[in-house]
Amino acid sequence: MPKILNRLTEWIGNTPLVRLQETAQQYGAIAEVLLKLEYLNPLGSVKDRTALSLIQSARSQGLITAGTTLIEPTTGNTGIGLAFAAAAEQLRLILVMPDRVSAERIRLAKLLGAKVVLTPAAEAMLGCIAKAQALQQQIPDSVILQQFQNPANPSIHQATTGPEIWRDTDGEVDIVVAGVGTGGTLMGISRYLKPLRPRLQSIAVQPARSPVLSGGAAGSHQLTGMGPNFVSPLVDRSLIDEILSAYEEDAIAVIRTCAAREGIPLGVSSGAIVWAALQVAKRPENAGKRIVAVCPSGSERYLSSTLLADISLESDDVSDWVAIPQGQA
Structure with missing residues (x-):
């Protein structure tokens, strides 16, 4: 990467993989869970x-x-x-x-x-x-531009995101978990990785309240960026090994844990994806495997949403943290 960019668009891609630590332990994971932090792209998302x-x-x-x-x-x-x-x-x-x-x-x-x-x-x-x-x-x-049917959507993930995962894991990746909205991210990554790693599992995440991908009825949900009320033409079911459904409550619980214990501020759909990855990481058959969860966005664009509305804007009471002078205990 050059030290001086001509345009900020040159900084897109090469986002980091970060290993979950305390959150994985709290959820009982027995597989390794790596987060592909796509919110570290210049404008904050995949x-x-x-x-x-x-x-x-x-x-x-x-x-x-x-x-x-x-x-x-x-x-x-x-x-x-x-x-x-x-x-x-x-x-x-x-x-x-x-x-x-x-x-x-x-x-x-x-x-x-x-x-x-x-x-x-x-x-x-x-x-x-x-x-x-x-x-x-x-x-x-x-x-x-038709992101829901334009082959340029999955192609960019086949050309960049997939190769980055392969490179950064030295080819040691067993499961990829991603949300499906247009389907571009999971389709492109899977097209790159599956020929290189035939036993790779690709797991799609959908909103539990709008499980259209698995044949359920469309419904209202707040997992923005995934689960439209139709199945995108870009979705190739032959590339999907499993579909998991997540509730907003699942996502928020993971978001709060990752933020407070890992310093990783996930967005709402990212929270749902990581929750799904943690469920997969608890399965006995996945012990010791490596799971990559693709996190499309961070918390900042959701702070005004109703899902995080209970975060107080008031001054906090820190009296319990104030040291008591010697002799006054």
Whole structure:
């Protein structure tokens, strides 16, 4: 990596693998659990990779000119990544988001120069997609990058994320756990790793309250970034060995433990993914194996969400920590 960058987009990728310590012990893990901390990408999520890949692919196909308006339906992190990459290349961008996304995401997208159009949360991603398609019909020289069906999405993970995991584990990885929204992350990683490690298990994580991936009914949930109310065309079921379902309560418990005991501030979907990895790490048949959990985002974009609303903004009482002067005990 060069010491001086021409653009911040050059810093995307090569995120660290960090071994869980006390959290793994608390949950009774008998396998090693490594976290691939994708929130350490420049704009804070795995979607920085996806966004740059989508724009580069569209440009290589001649779909982007100086006057092109990019449009994308998103729950937030792809939008932030696109706003970041679009700003670097001076491109116009409209993001269509459900109105339930956190204030941090909307404000950051606008700060980066994007226009944000909100749709009713009840319509979920299908509502965002429909609105994006309507806008494309109304705006000349506009293009929808289509993260849910664009092969540039999984391709970037096959080209970068998968090889990074292989390199940093010296090829010693037994199980990969990732959330599925578009499916790009798990599909791309699996396509790279499975030919090299045929016994590798790829485990998909979905919201328990919207288990669409396993054939259940779509429902409202707060695990932003995973579990749209449909199965993405990018999902290749032949690459998935198991599907696990996580509740928001599972995710929050892991988030609090990882933050307080490891100093690792996970986002909501990351909490769900790590919870799933810890369940897998407790199975007797996985003793001594190495599990990689791909953590797409960190805590900062969720601090205003209802899931973390009980974190007090008041001054804390530290009287119990104050040393008592000698002779006054």
